[in-house]
Amino acid sequence: MxxxxxxxxxxxxxxxxxxxxxxxxxxxxxxxxxxxxxxxxxxxxxxxxxxxxxxxxxxxxxxxxxxxxxxxxxxxxxxxxxxxxxxxxxxxxxxxxxxxxxxxxxxxxxxxxxxxxxxxxxxxxxxxxxxxxxxxxxxxxxxxxxxxxxxxxxxxxxxxxxxxxxxxxxxxxxxxxxxxxxxxxxxxxxxxxxxxxxxxxxxxxxxxxxxxxxxxxxxxxxxxxxxxxxxxxxxxxxxxxxxxxxxxxxxETLAVRAEKHCENALKVAEFLEKHDKINKVKYPFLKSHAMYEVAKKQMKLGGNVVAFEVKGGIDAGRKFLNTIKMCSLSANLGDTRTIVTHPASTTHSKLSEEDRNEVGITDGLVRISVGLEHVDDVIEDLQQALTAV
CATH class of the missing domain: 3.40.640.10 (Type I PLP-dependent aspartate aminotransferase-like (Major domain))
Structure with a gap:
């Protein structure tokens, strides 16, 4: 059966x-x-x-x-x-x-x-x-x-x-x-x-x-x-x-967790896309994503990871991380806890700027793995951090 x-x-x-x-x-x-x-x-x-x-x-x-x-x-x-x-x-x-x-x-x-x-x-x-x-x-x-x-x-x-x-x-x-x-x-x-x-x-x-x-x-x-x-x-x-x-x-709980992760991530992506401190947002189920139609064809939902570019480059990215209060600063992802990372100054800092740009890692890029907290609390933390940038 x-x-x-x-x-x-x-x-x-x-x-x-x-x-x-x-x-x-x-x-x-x-x-x-x-x-x-x-x-x-x-x-x-x-x-x-x-x-x-x-x-x-x-x-x-x-x-x-x-x-x-x-x-x-x-x-x-x-x-x-x-x-x-x-x-x-x-x-x-x-x-x-x-x-x-x-x-x-x-x-x-x-x-x-x-x-x-x-x-x-x-x-x-x-x-x-x-x-x-x-x-x-x-x-x-x-x-x-x-x-x-x-x-x-x-x-x-x-x-x-x-x-x-x-x-x-x-x-x-x-x-x-x-x-x-x-x-x-x-x-x-x-x-x-x-x-x-x-x-x-x-x-x-x-x-x-x-x-x-x-x-x-x-x-x-x-x-x-x-x-x-x-x-x-x-x-x-x-x-x-x-x-x-x-x-x-x-x-045993992957399906129910993934559904909520994706629901939260889409709301976070939509919030970021409207923010005046953000240059661009990339999330597979945003219509602005270059491969939105392909993503809809091959994915059930858009996943829990959102990438966005903070205006102001590396300094702005670092300041954003330093101002985060609730979300975790970690290199992991897919956790119940929302995690933010600034690749240009951390995980990919040893690459040249040219090499980073080649794979879409701009100086202001932030990766956020959206967790299972109430999405309003996640957005509130992001809002206060962006206000300080």
């Missing part, structure tokens, strides 16, 4: 033990025992599917992955200690020396560092296209190109890419199409519907939703996940059972 998203998130559970627990217990064990020598042999040879060692699989991580797979429409998946371990392990598992990546330029800072500082050590190169110049993408593809990689919406400038169009390009050139779906969550967007082969999440963000634990996950085609699993099994970036238990429980 086909079930709705919310039902799958709550009712997807591993088999109950003899204690008939209603809620999934924690399996805080490093290893599992065998009936006899033959059972052990068959398990290690993978003739039977069972838990052997928690670096490979664990009931808690399996339940978490099963839920994400159902939400994303994926065949298989593997859970990681962090979102970045998911990103790195996925590329490390699938690429060889000499391979080439084509990526949107607007990617998370650590992903950019991976592409420009670390993968080149193994002769794996990356070419970037700008999010507003997708028509240049195909000119970057070479015989060595193996992966097309994007985020949508992007971090931190909240740009949106046409996932279906990119899926058609990836299929045409026989590329592995990977989408970082962190900002949208599987509740708001399922990239596999638009042609993605693999989907990656930093579960640390909206999936956890309360700033408690780190985690990551990659899901998608089973033959690709098999390679990811074999790499991770031997290199050890596995998600801990405790964090998996927390994240699996968090998924």
């Amino acid at each position: 086909s079930k709705h998203f919310e039902t799958e998130a709550i009712r997807t559970q591993i088999n109950r033990t003899e204690f008939q627990e209603h809620s999934m217990p924690m399996y805080l064990t490093s290893s599992f025992v065998f009936e006899d020598a033959e059972d052990m042999r068959a398990s290690f040879s993978e003739e039977k599917e069972r838990n052997i060692y928690s670096r490979f699989t664990n009931p808690n991580t399996s339940e978490f992955v099963d839920k994400i797979c159902k939400m994303e429409g994926a065949e298989a998946g593997y859970a990681f200690a962090t979102g970045m371990s998911a990103v790195f392990s996925t590329f490390a598992a699938l690429l060889n020396s000499g391979d080439h990546i084509v990526s949107a330029r607007s990617v998370f800072g650590s992903t950019h560092s991976l592409f420009t500082k670390f993968l080149p050590k193994w002769n794996i190169t990356t070419s970037y296209f700008k999010v507003d110049e997708v028509d240049t993408l195909e000119s970057l593809i070479t015989p060595e190109t193996k992966v097309l990689y994007v985020e949508s919406p992007t971090n931190p400038a909240v740009d949106v890419l046409d996932l279906e169009l990119l899926g058609e390009i990836a299929k045409k050139h026989n590329l592995i199409y990977i989408v970082d779906n962190c900002f949208a969550t599987p509740y708001l967007q399922q990239p596999i519907k638009f042609g993605a082969d693999l989907v990656i999440h930093s579960a640390t963000k909206m999936i956890d939703g309360q700033g408690r634990v780190l985690g990551g996950v990659t899901v998608g085609k089973s033959e690709l996940i098999r390679e990811v699993y074999l790499f991770a099994r031997n290199t050890g970036p596995a998600l801990s059972p405790f964090n998996a238990w927390v994240l699996s429980k968090s998924l």
Whole structure:
């Protein structure tokens, strides 16, 4: 029987033990025992599917992955200690020396560092296209190109890419199409519907939703996940059972949380768009967003992140943060608590102004992850901070 998203998130559970627990217990064990020598042999040879060692699989991580797979429409998946371990392990598992990546330029800072500082050590190169110049993408593809990689919406400038169009390009050139779906969550967007082969999440963000634990996950085609699993099994970036238990429980409330986050975020974006201290606001479900129609096509709602540019550049951005009273100053996002960040003076301060502008990070850009407080209180805090700028 086909079930709705919310039902799958709550009712997807591993088999109950003899204690008939209603809620999934924690399996805080490093290893599992065998009936006899033959059972052990068959398990290690993978003739039977069972838990052997928690670096490979664990009931808690399996339940978490099963839920994400159902939400994303994926065949298989593997859970990681962090979102970045998911990103790195996925590329490390699938690429060889000499391979080439084509990526949107607007990617998370650590992903950019991976592409420009670390993968080149193994002769794996990356070419970037700008999010507003997708028509240049195909000119970057070479015989060595193996992966097309994007985020949508992007971090931190909240740009949106046409996932279906990119899926058609990836299929045409026989590329592995990977989408970082962190900002949208599987509740708001399922990239596999638009042609993605693999989907990656930093579960640390909206999936956890309360700033408690780190985690990551990659899901998608089973033959690709098999390679990811074999790499991770031997290199050890596995998600801990405790964090998996927390994240699996968090998924039970993702739908209701996401709805409220998005409702609040849209109201905040509409407030900011009318403010005389703001140059521009970017939020996928604002009609002023350049990719509004695309966002409406591929997303259920606009997400919880709003980007806006304060008039006055870096000094104004810093003053805005210094005047915030209730909202948190943090580099995280997707929390119940509203969080504001000024990328130009913090997370992206080591980039040149030219490089920042290339990905939409102007001197006055502020990223706000809108939380679950009463939206009037969030807006009041933003108003008083903007008055002081």
